[in-house]
Amino acid sequence: MPWRTGALVALLCAVLLTGGYAAATSNADFGAYNRGWDGTSDLRQVASDAGATPTVVRDTDEYAGVPANDTVAVVLSPDQPYTDAEQRALRQFVADGGTLVVAGDRDGEANALLAALGARTRLDGRALRDPRHYERGPALPRLTNVTEGPWTTGVETLVFNYGTALAPAGGRVLATSSPDAYLDANTNGTLDASDPVGRHPVVATESVQAGRVVVVADASLFVNAMLERGDNRRFATALFDHHRHALLDYSHTAALPLAVSALYALRDSALGQLAVALAALAVVAAWPYRRRVSDALARSAPTETDTPPRLDAEAIDAYLAREHPDWDAERRARVVQGVITRRRESPRDD
Known part of the structure; x- marks a missing residue:
């Protein structure tokens, strides 16, 4: 969600600023x-x-x-x-x-x-x-x-x-x-x-x-x-x-x-300066492809629709019997039927 992304960015900025200040003082x-x-x-x-x-x-x-x-x-x-x-x-x-x-x-x-x-x-x-x-x-x-x-x-x-x-x-x-x-x-x-x-x-x-x-x-x-x-x-x-x-x-x-x-140390090292320059060139070269990389990462990441296998009617009945021992078989059956019906009407809800 957008608010989660914003919060993550804010936290990352805070960490970077704090770490940068500590490293420079x-x-x-x-x-x-x-x-x-x-x-x-x-x-x-x-x-x-x-x-x-x-x-x-x-x-x-x-x-x-x-x-x-x-x-x-x-x-x-x-x-x-x-x-x-x-x-x-x-x-x-x-x-x-x-x-x-x-x-x-x-x-x-x-x-x-x-x-x-x-x-x-x-x-x-x-x-x-x-x-x-x-x-x-x-x-x-x-x-x-x-x-x-x-x-x-x-x-x-x-x-x-x-x-x-x-x-x-x-x-x-x-x-x-x-x-x-x-x-x-x-x-x-x-x-x-x-x-x-x-x-x-x-x-x-x-x-x-x-x-x-x-x-x-x-x-x-x-x-x-x-x-x-x-x-x-x-x-x-x-x-x-x-x-x-x-x-x-x-x-x-x-x-x-x-x-x-x-x-x-970087100022005194020619190899270090070369490594930084090459890294900067690599970032510049990769920049036009940033959206492709982002899309690929997004496709590979788990989504909210990735849900575990659903329980069948028998497993739901066993669960209800375990959690509500005071319910009789008829009441459990009505609840099981309600869950199954809701699944059919709203496939993404569980």
Whole structure:
């Protein structure tokens, strides 16, 4: 019936839309296609609004495909070690004049990457807390000591979210905590006698060969929800500003969604592109014959008139006797006769 066909089409569309959305998005922390509060899908738009062309990087070989001195690359919370070849690719990018922003967490591979680049700045690793200057709690400290410069244009306040501090080792400090902040060594959420209190560096930059490395002590500053706190969005914009290209490097962190990974794989595979092209040609060639195929399927499908063999009078009488033991033989006979008569008058009804 038409309403059944419509309902089936609606259900199919809903399934396809839901599956397509799930395949094209991600729920991984810091994921470029994660639209949740802890994703970084908005970061691509920030880069674009600043005039840079954003590219999601899944392989460090892609660094060689852009002009380094006109590109800023952002590495967010790397949690997988870099191979020697991958380290060389990033070192070459910086040596050629590229700007590399490394935003790490209290653990992970950020310090190992900084060492491989030849940078001297390191992440401390202890949790930064401020009992007086914060949003929602001491673990979200407000950082108002910001040095004016090209990397901090329009930035007066940064807000961290369970971040750490830096050991800049000679680099230029761009932002520090308030003098009331402390590093919570045992993460007990309480200021202990051994916890260092004071202004702790949280953003720093240093020159490495012909390029520059910017280190941020909290990768979550760039997630969707945190971009709206303080001047975090302005800070991200300042990092992308005056660059034509922005590489968002997720090669060592959150996995890409299935659909995006498939698209990248197709882009890199000549055989895959050929297979898709042949499939598209086959669909186009078969399109004029779609009605014939539909009619053939319709003929082979069971119809409402395909009914099982009908019971004879004796079988109907046995059925009535079984279902209505209180009926006498005469009453059953009248019912059987009625069924037989109705069959003769309406062959399609049963």
